[in-house]
Amino acid sequence: MPVPDDQPSFTLAYVPGVTPDKWVRKWHERMPAVPLTLVQVTPADAADTVRDREADAVLLRLPTDRTGLHAIPLYTETTVVVVPKDHLVAAADEVTLDDLADDIVLHPLDDTLDWEQPPGRPAIERPATTAAAIELVGAGVGLLVVPQSLARLHHRRDLVHRPVTDAPQSRVALSWLEDETTDLMEQFIGIVRGRTVNSTRGRPQDPATTERTRTPAKNKEPKDTGRGRRTRHPRSGGPKSGRGRHPRRRR
Structure with missing residues (x-):
């Protein structure tokens, strides 16, 4: 079923051998209202799939031409x-x-x-x-x-x-357009990096909550706790001006 034009969606491309299943499951758990579409591409077409805006992001192998692209290495293959x-x-x-x-x-x-x-x-x-x-x-x-x-x-x-112990190794990376790190892209980055759902960068921000956080609390009169002032307790029976000293006896 095609996704309506006004409904947010996310398209993830990937090269053969890469298995994005665990990240897709996390996406469906956290973003059930946003469909995620998977598209398999050849290694030669992987980077251009994002450059041509046919996908929001791609899981590809490094090294590759990264002109105009961000790339987060995820793991190295044997x-x-x-x-x-x-x-x-x-x-x-x-x-x-x-x-x-x-x-x-x-x-x-x-x-x-x-x-x-x-x-x-x-x-x-x-x-x-x-x-x-x-x-x-x-x-x-x-x-x-x-x-x-x-x-x-x-x-x-x-x-x-x-x-093969001394052969070059391939690194799998998540790549997307350099100038277009959208909120949905941030969500997927958080998922592949293992951020929890409660992470600030791993969940959408509630504007109302953000505004409340930024609004300073009203000034209130500080409570008088009595700290910082000494309370003198004159000795019983002593004059106020004598600070507790006994008067001299007359001879």
Whole structure:
């Protein structure tokens, strides 16, 4: 059902492998009157989806072109190598890039890892997508190094993945337009950062409450507590002017 033009709404884009479910659930709990729409985008289109105002925010992988965008890194992903089950790497708990030096390692065009030099031997041509590269791994053409979430997304029974300890890592970030941090955007930022519903920056402000907070209380006469003044207690029987001293006796 389309959202009426006058009703507030929030659109969140995300790249494959990123799972925004827990934040979406929090949004529905805190903002039940504001619909949240999810849109999956390719890594290449992620930043432009926000720049073109097709989404209010996007969950993408760094590094990326951040021109005109804010970006809050949320977490860092483990990098893994995807191999056939009968490959030697499958017997290891973890590997290094040197362990892959003799293998063909596929480097898809949508790869988000920031390689100075991709590992292994290059394939004749680069696969167009990570999904296509996974198919080639299954066919025995080569291996694939990717963030762990993508290995899980494209899981196949004939393939396994193992951590690569010295490979570049991908960071998942929340990104939005630099000049447009709206109230709804602040709400979502509060959710992904784990702010509680009672946090000042994590909930909408009530103008009436804010005004009451800013209005100074009326001046009242201070109560006389008696502090700061000494109360003298003259000794009984002593003259007032003598401050409690006994008169001299006449001889």
